[in-house]
Amino acid sequence: MENSELLIKERELVIPGQTLARGLEYLPSSGTFRSDQEIKAKVLGLVRVKERFVSIVPLAGVYVPKPGDGVIGLVKDMQTTLWILDINSPYDAILLLGEAVDEYVDLNKTDISMFYDIGDVIYAKVLNVSKSKQVQLTMNDYRARKLIGGRILKITPSKVPRLIGREGSMIELIKGETKCQIIVGQNGVVWLKGENESLATRAILMVESESHTVGLTDRISELLGKKGE
Amino acid sequence: MTKVGKPERMIIGGKRLDGRELEHFRAISIEIGNLKKAAGSAVFKFGDTYAQTAVFGPQEMHPKHLQNPEKSFIKCRYAMAPFSSTERIRPGRTRRATEISKVIKEAFSDVIFLEDYPKTSIDIYIEILQADASTRCAGLNAASLALVDAGIPMKNLVSSCSVGKVDGKIVLDVGGLEDNYGEVDMAVATVADEDKFILLQMDGIVTKQELSKMLDLARKGCSQIFEMQKNALKEKYKIGEGDEQDE
Numbered sequence A: 001m002e003n004s005e006l007l008i009k010e011r012e013l014v015i016p017g018q019t020l021a022r023g024l025e026y027l028p029s030s031g032t033f034r035s036d037q038e039i040k041a042k043v044l045g046l047v048r049v050k051e052r053f054v055s056i057v058p059l060a061g062v063y064v065p066k067p068g069d070g071v072i073g074l075v076k077d078m079q080t081t082l083w084i085l086d087i088n089s090p091y092d093a094i095l096l097l098g099e100a101v102d103e104y105v106d107l108n109k110t111d112i113s114m115f116y117d118i119g120d121v122i123y124a125k126v127l128n129v130s131k132s133k134q135v136q137l138t139m140n141d142y143r144a145r146k147l148i149g150g151r152i153l154k155i156t157p158s159k160v161p162r163l164i165g166r167e168g169s170m171i172e173l174i175k176g177e178t179k180c181q182i183i184v185g186q187n188g189v190v191w192l193k194g195e196n197e198s199l200a201t202r203a204i205l206m207v208e209s210e211s212h213t214v215g216l217t218d219r220i221s222e223l224l225g226k227k228g229e
Numbered sequence B: 001m002t003k004v005g006k007p008e009r010m011i012i013g014g015k016r017l018d019g020r021e022l023e024h025f026r027a028i029s030i031e032i033g034n035l036k037k038a039a040g041s042a043v044f045k046f047g048d049t050y051a052q053t054a055v056f057g058p059q060e061m062h063p064k065h066l067q068n069p070e071k072s073f074i075k076c077r078y079a080m081a082p083f084s085s086t087e088r089i090r091p092g093r094t095r096r097a098t099e100i101s102k103v104i105k106e107a108f109s110d111v112i113f114l115e116d117y118p119k120t121s122i123d124i125y126i127e128i129l130q131a132d133a134s135t136r137c138a139g140l141n142a143a144s145l146a147l148v149d150a151g152i153p154m155k156n157l158v159s160s161c162s163v164g165k166v167d168g169k170i171v172l173d174v175g176g177l178e179d180n181y182g183e184v185d186m187a188v189a190t191v192a193d194e195d196k197f198i199l200l201q202m203d204g205i206v207t208k209q210e211l212s213k214m215l216d217l218a219r220k221g222c223s224q225i226f227e228m229q230k231n232a233l234k235e236k237y238k239i240g241e242g243d244e245q246d247e
Helices: A158-162 A166-178 A197-209 A216-228 B093-109 B133-151 B177-181 B207-238
Strands: A019-022 A032-035 A037-039 A045-050 A053-058 A070-078 A082-086 A095-096 A121-127 A137-139 A145-147 A150-154 A180-184 A190-193 B028-032 B040-046 B049-061 B073-080 B120-130 B158-166 B171-173 B183-190 B197-203
Touching: A032 A053, A053 A158, A070 A095, A070 A190, A070 B040, A082 A150, A095 A121, A150 A197, A158 A166, A158 A197, A166 A180, A166 A216, A180 A197, A190 A197, A197 A216, B028 B133, B028 B207, B040 B133, B049 B133, B073 B093, B073 B133, B093 B120, B093 B133, B093 B197, B120 B133, B133 B158, B133 B183, B133 B207, B158 B177, B158 B207, B171 B207, B183 B207
Parallel strands: A095 A137, B073 B120
Antiparallel strands: A019 A037, A032 A037, A045 A053, A070 A082, A070 A121, A082 A095, A121 A137, A121 A145, A150 A190, A180 A190, B028 B040, B040 B049, B049 B120, B158 B171, B158 B183, B183 B197
């Protein structure tokens, strides 16, 4: 279509209701909606344009589970054959015994708390999310495991990609400088354990609060470098 | 603060009691994200009217029987602090607070994408810390910013202002004594600067001509409020110059 035009620049800050593009050439992606000929913003965030798709990376908001996401969850309840986990989302997730354990379990003889108990923290993969937002997890993934010790941090879920950085650059920087093991869940829960946990915590919280600013990587390495000596 | 009686005239030489022109707002100030524990928060002040809002959610809906499997549920609570006025306001539910909570909730259910978060609730708390007329307008403006701060998907912001009739003249942003002794007080909310009204409440009697004049003024006022809300949001999340390409 000839009269399609983009009204914003890449990475521009937009507010809900702002018109991003006009005409049918562009298509609304996450964080945007179409109203007649126009594509408008749903949430506050930074615009991203990929070919014909206009989307927004939000600066706030809750985590909505998607199949394939790796999440960190806290076991909050247990039934005969399943666990219920709090995954920092409006929706609780369930982990079925069959998705959690490979071996045969005789339920007459075993209490499933020997695998995971209430209060345990688990890194698991989202297997499936039904339309009514029933979330199922699986441990059938090479990264999935129980997390023992360490500490838990919560950040805004939409800022997780920023914390990981391009091809893991940011998280590798923090891991390397603080000699910590760090696992970041797509749900905004971060688990860390190691020598210098408090420094890593400070770096992660700095990424969270300054995620929309420029030159963040330099400031993070400065923070880590200074304290490391 | 002592109670002031009715002044003889409230508009003298085209100026109002506080020295404003007929179509001017009181001093407006906006602060976004001032509460750390809430998902989103904002303060909106019209002169001496202070509204503090906080937004929680979307979160799991309780009681569960009110969960809607297709969309989110808005819980809205408007309340005036006991110390907000010249006389103590009895805390707790009153007829007035329940009504205002309800109309604000209905205004927001038109702009929030409720179907994005089925089975959840979005909680909006509006506390009036100091009341000097137009409290529901200040509350709506603040709540709209708090919702944006919480990252809740919306069609547009909500902007609100009051118009009234004082001494036979149509005025914008009714304040203080004008509310107590003026003839008409009307609260209006629009979807940003669009020509869509989502809240309109009026006390008093007006003619048809006066009403359409008042609506025109309210429209103008709301678009001014919208500009201020927009600027406050952009100010809060200013981005430095240059272009960074981290993914």
